[in-house]
Amino acid sequence: MNDSREAVLASVQAMESELAKLQVMQSEAERSMLETKEDKEVVDSRSVFVGQVDYAASPEDLQTHFQSCGNINRITIPCDKYTGFPKGYAYIEFADSSCISNALALDGSLFRGRSLKVTTKRTNIPGFTSRRIHLGRGQYYFPSPYYAPFLYYGHSPSYGYHAR
Incomplete structure (x- = not known):
């Protein structure tokens, strides 16, 4: 009984140490992404x-x-x-x-x-797409990350009604 309990505690400690390593790696990745974004803006300028x-x-x-x-x-x-x-x-x-x-x-x-x-040169906006979605009746919608809920409801924010 004690052996299995110690094995579980050891595995939990190993998972916690892995979690700490992953958090450090994630913070480093986020920091480098911010630096590269600033670098891109400087280069684009x-x-x-x-x-x-x-x-x-x-x-x-x-x-x-x-x-x-x-x-x-x-x-x-x-x-x-x-x-x-x-x-x-x-x-x-x-x-x-x-x-x-x-x-x-x-x-x-x-x-x-x-x-x-x-x-x-313009700075590229991540996540912005130039693809258009056909709404029917000759209407198109250009999706944007700011209007993501409209993709799920099937209507355009500019027209305000369902086009199916």
């Missing part, structure tokens, strides 16, 4: 979005086009994950946020025969 980029353009070509704006930290040209071909836009991160105004001045400039669209 000194970055621009460049649209209408020629599909054959390389980062070196973009660097020569934007070198007059200031020091460039990084140029990212996203590629399609299935084909591996560029998507036709790029992100340029500058060393200083004061270079953004110089880069925005290049909006509409010609690059390889195409007029570039240069705007400030």
